[in-house]
Amino acid sequence: MESGQHMLRTGRRGTLFEFSMALRDLVTSYHRRGLAWSLAWHDVVSRYRGSILGPFWITISMGLMVLGIGLLYAKLFGISVAEFMPYVAMGIVFFGLMAGTINEGCETFVQASSMLSQTSLPMFTFIWRTVLRNLINLAHHAVIIVAVIIFFGLWQVMDVLPAMGGLLLTIINLAWISMLVAIASARFRDIPQFVMSVMQFAIFMTPVFWKPDAFPDRHAFLTLNPFYHMLTTIRAPLLGQEADGLSYVILAIMAVLGWALTFSVFAITRRRIVHFL
Amino acid sequence: MTDVSIKVTDLTLRFPVYGVDAKSLKKNLARVTVGGRLGASTTGATEVTALSHLNLNLRAGDRLGLIGHNGSGKTTLLRALSGAYEPDEGQIEVRGRIAALLDLSLGIDPSATGVDNIRLRGRIAGMSSKEIEDKMDEIAEFSGLGPFLAMPMKTYSAGMQARLAFAVATAVEADVLLMDEWISVGDADFQKLAHRRLLNLVERAGILVLSSHDAGLLRLYCNKVMRLEGGVASEVKDIRRLDELLAAA
Ligand SMILES: Nc1ncnc2c1ncn2[C@@H]1O[C@H](COP(=O)(O)OP(=O)(O)OP(=O)(O)O)[C@@H](O)[C@H]1O
Ligand SMILES: [Mg+2]
Numbered sequence: 430m431e432s433g434q435h436m437l438r439t440g441r442r443g444t445l446f447e448f449s450m451a452l453r454d455l456v457t458s459y460h461r462r463g464l465a466w467s468l469a470w471h472d473v474v475s476r477y478r479g480s481i482l483g484p485f486w487i488t489i490s491m492g493l494m495v496l497g498i499g500l501l502y503a504k505l506f507g508i509s510v511a512e513f514m515p516y517v518a519m520g521i522v523f524f525g526l527m528a529g530t531i532n533e534g535c536e537t538f539v540q541a542s543s544m545l546s547q548t549s550l551p552m553f554t555f556i557w558r559t560v561l562r563n564l565i566n567l568a569h570h571a572v573i574i575v576a577v578i579i580f581f582g583l584w585q586v587m588d589v590l591p592a593m594g595g596l597l598l599t600i601i602n603l604a605w606i607s608m609l610v611a612i613a614s615a616r617f618r619d620i621p622q623f624v625m626s627v628m629q630f631a632i633f634m635t636p637v638f639w640k641p642d643a644f645p646d647r648h649a650f651l652t653l654n655p656f657y658h659m660l661t662t663i664r665a666p667l668l669g670q671e672a673d674g675l676s677y678v679i680l681a682i683m684a685v686l687g688w689a690l691t692f693s694v695f696a697i698t699r700r701r702i703v704h705f706l
Numbered sequence: 707m708t709d710v711s712i713k714v715t716d717l718t719l720r721f722p723v724y725g726v727d728a729k730s731l732k733k734n735l736a737r738v739t740v741g742g743r744l745g746a747s748t749t750g751a752t753e754v755t756a757l758s759h760l761n762l763n764l765r766a767g768d769r770l771g772l773i774g775h776n777g778s779g780k781t782t783l784l785r786a787l788s789g790a791y792e793p794d795e796g797q798i799e800v801r802g803r804i805a806a807l808l809d810l811s812l813g814i815d816p817s818a819t820g821v822d823n824i825r826l827r828g829r830i831a832g833m834s835s836k837e838i839e840d841k842m843d844e845i846a847e848f849s850g851l852g853p854f855l856a857m858p859m860k861t862y863s864a865g866m867q868a869r870l871a872f873a874v875a876t877a878v879e880a881d882v883l884l885m886d887e888w889i890s891v892g893d894a895d896f897q898k899l900a901h902r903r904l905l906n907l908v909e910r911a912g913i914l915v916l917s918s919h920d921a922g923l924l925r926l927y928c929n930k931v932m933r934l935e936g937g938v939a940s941e942v943k944d945i946r947r948l949d950e951l952l953a954a955a
Contacts, residue, residue: 434803438786440718440795467829471822475815544830547808549789616724700792704722 436549441700451696458553465554469561484569491521492573498638508640515577519664520637522570527603527656528628530563534607535614535621542706552695552702556608560600578667586669595662595672598680602659605687612691612698615705631656647675655683709801710881710913712787714762716796719779719786719937723752756782757937759796764913764930770942771928772917773951778934780917784808784884787915802881802913805831809886810864810871820855820862820870821846827874841877848899849873869896876903881912887919901926921948 441447458465477483498521499514506513534556538545541555578584614620635656644651651657658676665672756779764770772780785791786798788806813830814823824845828838846855849869851862859867876883883904904914904927918924924931925945933940933951943951 434801436789436798436800436804438789438792438798440793440797461832463834464829467826467835471815471818471826475818478817543809543812546790547785547788547806547812548830549804550830701722703790703792705724 447699448696451692451699454551454699455553458551458557461551461554462557465557466561468558469565472558472562473565484566487566488570488572491525491570495521495573502638511581515581515583515668516640516664517638518573518577519667520660522573523660523663524632524635524637524656525570526563526567527599527659528632529566530560530603530607531610532625532628533559533563534610535624537607537611538615538702539706545703545706552699556604556611559607560604583667583669588666588669591672592663592666594677595666598677598684599659599663601684602655602680602687605691609691609694612694612702615702635660647673710766711801712762712764712882712913713799714760714796717757717760717786717793717798718755718795719757719782719791720794721754721756723754755937757786760939762939762942766913768930769914769916769928771924771931771945772915772934773919773924773931774934779937780934781808781886783934784886784915784917787884800882803879804882804884805875805878805880806884807871807875807886808884810867814859816860817858819858820851823859823870824874827871828877831875831878833878845873845877850896865893865896872900876907880907883907883912883914885914885916887917921952924948
């Protein structure tokens with residue numbers, strides 16, 4: 430095993446060996462989780478250095494968008510503001526987490542190239558850095574969620590536990606997607622543009638700003654969209670509704686299959702990633 | 707502490723180069739003194755063989771100087787020893803805590819203050835937050851940067867950056883110190899301080915591997931020397947035979 434005191438690097442010794450090395454990388458990143466946290470925290474602090482409100486600027490712009498869209502669309506669609514505003518607020522904030530973690534995933538290894546090429550830091554550390562950074566941002570934007578929950582009295586009807594379950598499943602899924610695009614972007618420089626286009630498309634195809642009432646339950650347009658499941662399992666319980674159990678099942682299956690795929694890709698490309706950069 | 711050692715067996719390291727047409731390079735493949743060996747892999751991708759079949763054994767107290775032309779593989783060897791590059795063939799085994807000073811800008815955030823950068827670099831080098839706070843005064847004093855530590859790093863000169871980087875890297879109680887070239891950036895005062903720290907490290911039975919084109923510097927710090935040529939290593943010789951190795955060029 431790897432420790433601070435002993436480092437062993439060898440040439441390829443078959444597929445099984447590559448998987449055990451990939452696992453070692455994961456385990457080391459867990460032992461050094463404090464580093465991923467420090468890096469993520471540093472990213473947030475340094476991005477907003479010299480700014481008084483810091484990440485709350487994004488919160489404010491999101492808040493304005495929530496107000497504007499909440500009021501306007503409620504009028505256009507003929508829905509009450511009390512029903513629509515919290516819906517849109519949660520949609521924007523949680524979709525922000527998804528888009529941020531996936532889009533920034535493209536930069537994960539590219540940005541870390543100088544560290545990767547002269548230290549033996551585990552590669553997973555940088556994946557956690559991106560994920561944690563987006564969770565720190567989410568913690569700021571949570572102000573909006575708390576505001577609508579209090580203002581519209583949702584605390585009387587909401588069901589926190591299933592929402593937390595949905596958030597957890599969402600984060601687990603976002604993490605593998607983020608890692609997969611990180612590896613792909615290191616090798617192919619068109620990937621970040623591609624990912625950004627997909628996420629821009631996804632924000633309109635996912636019921637973030639609109640209600641899926643026009644579709645029958647479990648319509649393929651919704652069930653085939655992973656972001657729909659992520660969003661609905663977090664949002665519905667917070668709005669006092671029940672999310673379809675199928676969505677949780679789909680997220681769980683996606684997490685298992687997605688991580689199996691991503692981990693395999695990582696095991697195979699791990700040696701090369703530093704050379705891609 | 708376990709015995710400090712570096713053991714490299716039959717190390718071959720190739721860089722795949724993406725996005726370059728191997729055929730267009732072929733006509734330029736006449737023998738050159740600079741660089742590693744260019745070639746095409748079995749899959750047809752361009753590859754640079756930066757190190758080939760390299761063997762190296764170092765024990766506590768060894769201070770190895772690396773010499774060789776530009777592109778002969780010195781930096782690549784140091785990076786491989788730091789654990790960043792995986793061998794294509796062979797094996798690298800390092801016992802002891804490694805501190806690598808290869809690139810001054812490692813983990814440096816130019817808009818953050820010197821103190822923040824000490825924290826960041828220290829975390830990357832494997833120190834805990836508490837260890838860093840405990841050593842902060844010592845690092846700050848050694849760097850000699852005084853009030854500049856409260857200023858953003860982008861206001862530092864190259865030598866000032868080197869001081870900070872060196873102060874942090876050597877604050878980790880490292881057993882194996884890997885250094886690439888740059889130590890000469892510091893001024894005379896700093897060189898003296900650095901010299902004392904390096905000797906201190908060696909007294910603690912550590913290992914130093916230093917790459918440099920400066921024969922004087924190598925004589926000052928090293929007791930052994932190895933020459934790389936197109937990724938192929940000479941034997942490790944005593945530093946007194948440095949001229950011999952240089953003359954072999
Ligand atoms: N990231 C890389 N991708 C492709 N080839 C590389 C890379 N880094 C180094 N090389 C190649 O590997 C060979 C060895 O390079 P290296 O940087 O180790 O040389 P060096 O001995 O440190 O040279 P110098 O004295 O100029 O610092 C060179 O031919 C170089 O072109
Ligand atoms: Mg070099």
